[in-house]
Amino acid sequence: MIYHGIDIIEIVRIRHAVERWGERFLRRVYTIGELEDCGALGAAPRYQSLAGRWAAKEAAAKALGVGLSGMAMAASAYERPGMTDIEVARSSDGKPSLCLHGPAATAAAALEITSIALSISHSGAHAIASVVALAREPKE
Structure with missing residues (x-):
């Protein structure tokens, strides 16, 4: 199954x-790791990186079929994750990945997600993210 x-x-x-x-919004x-990675705790946050992570969190929630806390979306059998329950990390070579916590991890487990791929891009005005999640095929 592909989500x-x-x-x-x-x-x-x-x-x-x-x-x-x-800082209240941030x-x-x-997460603290995301804020540090985006330079958001200093004087010059990288807004394109923050926006890319926002888009990644939204894309992940859509792939999992759950809404994020405080956002309208179809009812789910799971508690809605908060924004920090979906975390964007980067490998040493800069490749982004997702770390799911709490309700986001619960939703992924319920869908039997085996792997998640994340792509983030940005231009001067927009940031975009795409999440593809692979799950075990349903048993017949």
């Missing part, structure tokens, strides 16, 4: 949210 999710966001939306709500949406 797919995709999301696109205007980078300026993340910049405006950071400027308006600051800590609600991103």
Whole structure:
């Protein structure tokens, strides 16, 4: 079984949210590791990286068939994950991957997800992410 999710966001939306709500917004949406990786705890956050991670979290939620806490989506049998339950990590060569925690990990286990692929890209104005999750084939 293949599950797919995709999301696109205007980078300026993340910049405006950071400027308006600051650290409160950042800590609600991103893990400490993500914030450090994006330079968001310093004076010059990389907004395109933050936006890419936002899109990745949204795409992952879509692939898992669950909404994120506080966002409208179809009812699910699972508790809705929060934004920090879906974490974007990077390998030493820069390849992004997903780490699922709490309700996001529960949803993936229920779907019998065996692997997840993540791709993130951004231009001057937008960030986009695509998540493909592979699961065991249903038994007949």
